[in-house]
Amino acid sequence: MTEVASTTSGARDRRAPDGVTSVKVWDPVVRLTHWGVAAAVLGCSFLFEPEGNGADLHQLFGYVGVGLVVLRLVWGLVGPRHARLSSFPPNPMAALRHLTDLHRGRRHVHLSHNPAGALMVYNLWASVIAMGVTGYMMGTVAFFGIDWVEEAHEVIYGWIMVSVVLHLAGIVLDTVLTRVPLVPAMITGRKRVPTDRLG
Amino acid sequence: MTAVAVSDRARTGRRAALLSAVIVVQTLCAIFFLGDVIGDLVGDGQFEGPHKWVEIVAGLAMVGGVAFLIFELRRVMNRVAILENATRAAQGEMADVIEAFFDEWNLTASERDVALLMLKGIENDEIARIRGTASGTVRAQGAAVFRKAGVDGRPQLFSIFMEELLAGE
Numbered sequence: 001m002t003e004v005a006s007t008t009s010g011a012r013d014r015r016a017p018d019g020v021t022s023v024k025v026w027d028p029v030v031r032l033t034h035w036g037v038a039a040a041v042l043g044c045s046f047l048f049e050p051e052g053n054g055a056d057l058h059q060l061f062g063y064v065g066v067g068l069v070v071l072r073l074v075w076g077l078v079g080p081r082h083a084r085l086s087s088f089p090p091n092p093m094a095a096l097r098h099l100t101d102l103h104r105g106r107r108h109v110h111l112s113h114n115p116a117g118a119l120m121v122y123n124l125w126a127s128v129i130a131m132g133v134t135g136y137m138m139g140t141v142a143f144f145g146i147d148w149v150e151e152a153h154e155v156i157y158g159w160i161m162v163s164v165v166l167h168l169a170g171i172v173l174d175t176v177l178t179r180v181p182l183v184p185a186m187i188t189g190r191k192r193v194p195t196d197r198l199g
Numbered sequence: 200m201t202a203v204a205v206s207d208r209a210r211t212g213r214r215a216a217l218l219s220a221v222i223v224v225q226t227l228c229a230i231f232f233l234g235d236v237i238g239d240l241v242g243d244g245q246f247e248g249p250h251k252w253v254e255i256v257a258g259l260a261m262v263g264g265v266a267f268l269i270f271e272l273r274r275v276m277n278r279v280a281i282l283e284n285a286t287r288a289a290q291g292e293m294a295d296v297i298e299a300f301f302d303e304w305n306l307t308a309s310e311r312d313v314a315l316l317m318l319k320g321i322e323n324d325e326i327a328r329i330r331g332t333a334s335g336t337v338r339a340q341g342a343a344v345f346r347k348a349g350v351d352g353r354p355q356l357f358s359i360f361m362e363e364l365l366a367g368e
Contacts, residue, residue, distance in 0.1 A: 027215070027219070027276060028215055028216045028218075028219035028220070029219045029222060029223070029272070032219055032220060032223045033223065036223065063227070063230065063231065063234070064227055066230075067226055067227045067230040067231075068223065068226075068227070070226070070230065071222070071223060071226040074269070075269070078269060078273065079273075080273070080276055
């Protein structure tokens, strides 16, 4: 987990207003895959029903979502620092500590994902892949019409919806508490961090 | 020098964004191709004829293409990082150079401000507005700067720093 205090990244920008340092964190691949997966989940969930005339597009969006997650995982191995999986390893204890710290008013700014956010990231990726796998199985000769596959696809769908709500809630909470606007960061790639928190 | 670095940086930044978009699209295509091949392999067992081999080669070629593009993108991103550092260094050094000259000329605090604003190409009236003084004061301070620097106007003041930049190449 890259905590700001321990990093003096070379990508600071002087043009930010006083008291705020703009730091380049999300490269274009991270941003494109993030919004692409979001679009794929939305498309599969609400735009193109698996039954009826949206079935083909439902499948297509499913493939796109899984493909983007796969690309993001590869990028997590070879990409720049903040995009790397090693910058935000899945660590439930650290996530718990992060949440209790937030509760106690200790608000660390993380340049990559914060530990709780990191868990959500892995959860969402795993869920999207599981959706893709079960969805694909439903279309194969071997698993067509098998109950548990269909069941699993729907249960994981419910889980993704819960996760999305938690994900959005986490974004709002973190933005309010650390005063680092996270949504613009995922659009422009730059986190605007209050300079006194950079340590 | 600095301006070139800045425009170069913007161009490389755009290149990185474009490369990323191509990588995303090509990854999806590669997965589609390979998925099709694997589906044929494990699905109905019909795996004959040159057609399938063409598909396999095409799929693998796309994966190789993606790998190359990712490698290329990393190179471009490193270049952006280097340019950003270089630009910052150049800006920082230029500021030091300017400070050194101001010291040498024994400029007062107000004269330093006025001289710096002049170097930024700001008109006297605007400088007066920024500093909240009369424009006559700015003209007088400007004249003092020129006198101490031994030049007879703005163009010559610029040329001192320009020469420093060119000599630094």
